[in-house]
Amino acid sequence: MKPIIMKSLIEICIISISKSMFRFNIILISLFLGMLGCQPSYSQLRAKGFLISDDGTTEGERWASYLFTHLQKRSENKKVILRMRQEENPPQGYFHLHIQVNPELPFDYEIKNGKAALNLSAKDNRTMLWLIYQLIDRIGEANDYIQNEDLPPAYIDFKDQARNFDFSYREPHYQPNTDSDYAGILGTNQLDADWGIWGHNLSKLVEKREASHAKLDGKPMPEQLCFSSPDLLEQTKAYIVDNYGDGGLGHGNHFMLAPEDNAIAFTCEACTAAGNKVGDASAAVFAFLGKISALFPNHQFFTTVYGTVKSPPKGKLPSNVGVLLSTIDLPKGVSFKDAKEFNVFKKKVNTWTLKSSKLYLWDYSMNFDDYLTVQPSLLSMQAQWKDFKALGIKGIFLNASGYDYSSLDDVKTYVAAALMNDVDLPVEQLLRAYLHRFYPKSASILALYLIDQEKQSFQGKGYGMYAGFADIQKTYLLADRFANSYKELEKLLPQVTGLERKKLQKLLLGMGFSKLQLAYQKGLESGGAFEIKNDQVRVKADILKIVEDLRAGFSANGIKMYKEADGDISNYLVAWKSYSGWGQQRNRLTASQVKWIQPGDNNKEALHTCLNGILGFPQDYQQGWFTSNEDIAFEVNFNDLQGTKGMFIRFLVNEKHRFNVPTTIEIHQSGKLINKLKFGLIKEEESPVKEIVIPFQGVDLSKPLLVRIQKASEENKRLAIDELQILH
Template sequence: MLQSISKSLAALVVGVVLGGCHSNAQTAQSADPLSEYHGLYTPSNTEEFQTSMHTNHPDYDWGVWGHNLAKLVKDEATDDMYAIVDGKRSSKQFCFSSQSLYNKVREYVLDQYGWGTADYSERISIMPMDNKTVCTCNDCTARGNTSTNATPAVTAFVERLAEEFPRHKFFTSAYHTTNTPPTTSLAANVGTFVSSIKLPMRVDFTKTEGYNEFVQNVKAWRKQCSRIYVWDYERNYDDYLSPFPCLLAMQARFRLYRDLGVQGVFVNGSGDDYSAFDDMQTYVLALLLDNPDTDVHESIARYYREHYPQTADLLTTYYWGLEQRAQSTNHLLPLYGSMQEMCESYLDVKEFVSFRSQLDKASKLTVGDERKRLNALLTALAYTQLEMYRTGLLAKDEETIGEMREILKGHSELKGMNNRDESGHSIDDYLKKWE
């Protein structure tokens, strides 16, 4: 659904990309909304964090994840596994009526996870390639496919697997060509991810067309599918390094999902790439997934008191101010936004420069883990200030620009701070452009 998933997982060996690393039993479906799956695709959602905060991560919790079916097939793909589009074979999409494709997936599931047991099952997602191409071969068309709707063939494929492996759970997606719900009820061990991409990223979205469309889509899928998860988004995917005050907006979304009876949520963040304030935001998001009515301000303050004892007040005051501004203006938070758009929405240039300067001075009085965390944050915020200079939001100041560039060069010594966005544009290339 977003490039960060496939790009990050592509670097992993197939056993991790497709198979995950867990062998724990998955609990039976719970009647409690949001209780079944708390997926966070963020650098701070480590194995230790998952254990302590009861969160999930796609690298560990799925037999096949997202749009990674192509990685399962790999070099063993045959022509008949691919779609017929406009009368021609296309390797850009699968044919979900293909017996060869089914045999390959079946073989993989059986080899890696067996039939499952009363105490063990695997989550396996079967999604088309991430585009709007649909197979319209004779078999897929006979199942009900059209040039824009792949749901009939995809759900038939998933239902067939679910029937053969009743102890495993199989998921498809309500996204792009599979957004239309099936016309018949799906098995109890079949679920779907409904994408929230059209639900505006703002604190109050209830008066928008996207809200009505999303709610109706969830309700329509619930009529045919008993297990509904939401695939959600919480980052500016064009800029991981600048502040993005998403917590009050995410709280509103989680409350909506709870009211709609959604059983699980996957929150797509920056994957393995560092993003500003991610450690605190991941902590608060985990709390909100447990209870959407959690006090966001108190949770932010508590996290900073524990992990940033010397600078907690400064960090809490500044970040909470961003959240309050986003709430009071109810401006759209850009999932793909420029520095100008962020400043129109919630960033105040002078306030930011003052905050970064104060935090830099305060950091010199800190030690240990707090000093390390602040070093990473200040490195990221140097990029934000450089972008303000580059886009003309700040008047040119060669001395300060040079200082920010030197700070940003330190990214190479920090874990996960290589890329500045979802597309994989590197910080090194950015610095070269300044030269």
């Protein structure tokens, strides 16, 4: 995610209009409405040509001209698309399209049918742009002379209707939606276009002055802002005026004003007077929002209920102030039926509903530790959003892979955008329509796999937001179906051309990544990525060929990340290529010789990860590492390994995820402490992997040995180990 969201240089006609600009052309409207009375289906949009008129307003004329221009561009015969002012007596068999933008419309859009006529009304320009492209696609379906193959399939039927979107703010934060033109066609919002400030970035936009710093027990804290500071208010005001103006004439924007992402709650005299408490800065933040929102009534201001913003204000918030609630604690990939977490969330929403009419959600639709394995999310998305709608949620920011590619993100963007408009639309129908349009040759293969995957995941355990591949295998991969689909798509690729080929190539690269991950998980087993040569563990030659093919493919297709944090795909591939050079000896210790004690009695996951003969990758804690928030303890019975001189264990060092070496390792035998090793924390730049040798001096290898590994208590450190290896 970009650290600072500035106003987009590309504006795609999403400027709201002033009520004072709206006026009806009474004669034209009366003439048109006189033709109403029939109720055609969209198949009745089949016509010899189209006649386009407007309501006589500036905006109506603008959008009628837009529709006229874009229909003409999509037709080789320009004479089949006419403007009313160009033709007093339209040819027989032409269909009449009338366009009007009415800011006083009680709905987001309205469609009225007449005899060979259609009246389209929208409340604002964003909606009219979306409505026009829905119409163009339907016209293209009904008439061969209008090209629509490049447009996302329309999902409204153009029967008589007047409705509001289910959510007023709609952003599926996938890579396709970061394209401004495409977002306009989908009718969605964008961080870059709609937010002047996003996240915890206010401090990056104001000067770092002591007058705006928070105080804690009288001491200035430059790492946190003081929301009671007049200086911070003036600086924020100046930033908005200089970059976005006052938001008049429909140019209003969104601004996220939140404290820094840390636990410091400012308690200066003014903040305490406002109502701040230890650990809770809510009162001063909402007081600040009240002041800034009064200065800019045409802009929208938000904060997040997160960190030190915990408590609702005493009174109701101004109409242009809202809050963003996170769904991070809710289950993903399943319905909320019988979910205790949702009952807690519901109470939270009900509390905030009393304070603000603008409740938006920061929702999630991604396994952020794997962008490339195809992940189901659409059925659960629909089920959960129905519940959110019932709670009165007004907007959804759907956090996904953002500016990076994720497998089939185009499909998910389309379906998510449609559901944000109308959460009751049939997911399977949307999915098939999009695949038929953009994956015509491979649609049947993809639909079979995706729909099956969606249903099984939705009825099962769902997915984890930070799940490693071992967990993915247990939840949503469907390994056999995946393997068959991959083979079929790979076989089909030479027959595919154009845009579908480009999309399919990227998808197959993502699936190739998943295939490589499957081989890693199988390790030294049949079908695994590794083999023993000269008593050393090496990557098989055919796997290295796959790695090189993926490297070339990722580079050619601009795929750079495979996960959110530390996800550079080139580093992942380098680990594969360098593995054989690590000099790993075959591990003679087996799971039958180890009894796992902590965490989890006889922990099968720990035994498999630490004794499968494969080392973890340094850049990824999900790749071959057993991770623990607790101390680790296990018992070893060496049996016939009497020549063993010691044991060595590798520890991952990753500061971002709090992994480091232990403070002590103790060796116990027969209830006695035999040896105790002490260690100091190390920096990640010193070594991302630290190998620690445990000598077995004074140890009787005929008896079991207890090993206790104590994690560091500083900053709540964690432990990550891969293979338990023995020295000869």
